[in-house]
Amino acid sequence: MQLGLDFASVEELVAGVDEVGRGPLCGAVVTAAVILDPARPILGLNDSKKLTEARREKLFDEIREKALAWCIARAEVEEIDRLNILHATMLAMQRAVEGLGVLPKLALIDGNRCPKLAVPSAPVIGGDAQVPAIAAASILAKVSRDREMRELDALYPGYGIALHKGYPTPVHLEALARLGPTPIHRRSFAPVRRLLETAAFG
Numbered sequence: 001m002q003l004g005l006d007f008a009s010v011e012e013l014v015a016g017v018d019e020v021g022r023g024p025l026c027g028a029v030v031t032a033a034v035i036l037d038p039a040r041p042i043l044g045l046n047d048s049k050k051l052t053e054a055r056r057e058k059l060f061d062e063i064r065e066k067a068l069a070w071c072i073a074r075a076e077v078e079e080i081d082r083l084n085i086l087h088a089t090m091l092a093m094q095r096a097v098e099g100l101g102v103l104p105k106l107a108l109i110d111g112n113r114c115p116k117l118a119v120p121s122a123p124v125i126g127g128d129a130q131v132p133a134i135a136a137a138s139i140l141a142k143v144s145r146d147r148e149m150r151e152l153d154a155l156y157p158g159y160g161i162a163l164h165k166g167y168p169t170p171v172h173l174e175a176l177a178r179l180g181p182t183p184i185h186r187r188s189f190a191p192v193r194r195l196l197e198t199a200a201f202g
Contacts, residue, residue, distance in 0.1 A: 015104035016133025024166030032140035033096035047128040048142040060143040071099030090115035
């Protein structure tokens with residue numbers, strides 16, 4: 001059983017970049033950039049989706065303590081609606097890399113495209129399961145966004161946000177139809193837009 005990614009493959013001053021929250025109907029898209037320290041291995045790094053919540057929380061603290069540099073960034077709902085989710089994600093990734101306290105030699109981006117950066121970059125499809133720095137970034141982004149969604153659940157009760165994290169589950173869609181969109185819902189996403197177009201909550 002693989003307990004994590006091979007830390008021997010950690011390259012010096014390579015930033016891993018990942019995002020969480022492209023698919024949800026509400027909340028920001030959150031990104032992170034991480035430059036790992038080859039001299040300070042972190043055991044058990046892996047794609048955040050393959051880890052338990054408890055393991056992610058533990059690694060979240062360890063990554064921030066041991067990494068050479070890290071930055072968590074975001075694009076807000078208003079930016080997602082104005083730019084579209086792809087461009088907002090690229091903007092948030094740009095912010096994460098620009099926020100690093102150490103300039104990377106290379107940024108490896110999870111996915112099939114790269115944001116415009118001042119440093120060389122390359123996309124890595126499935127990178128969060130292959131590149132330790134991208135796995136670390138995926139953990140920082142996911143834990144950060146999950147915590148935020150729990151806080152938003154308290155602000156906007158009745159939608160089940162703490163459970164589905166804003167994704168379009170049947171529970172979320174039913175609550176949305178019953179209660180109407182909140183200020184944190186993405187107006188440009190079809191289920192929310194359709195509701196608003198009916199003018200019931202517009």
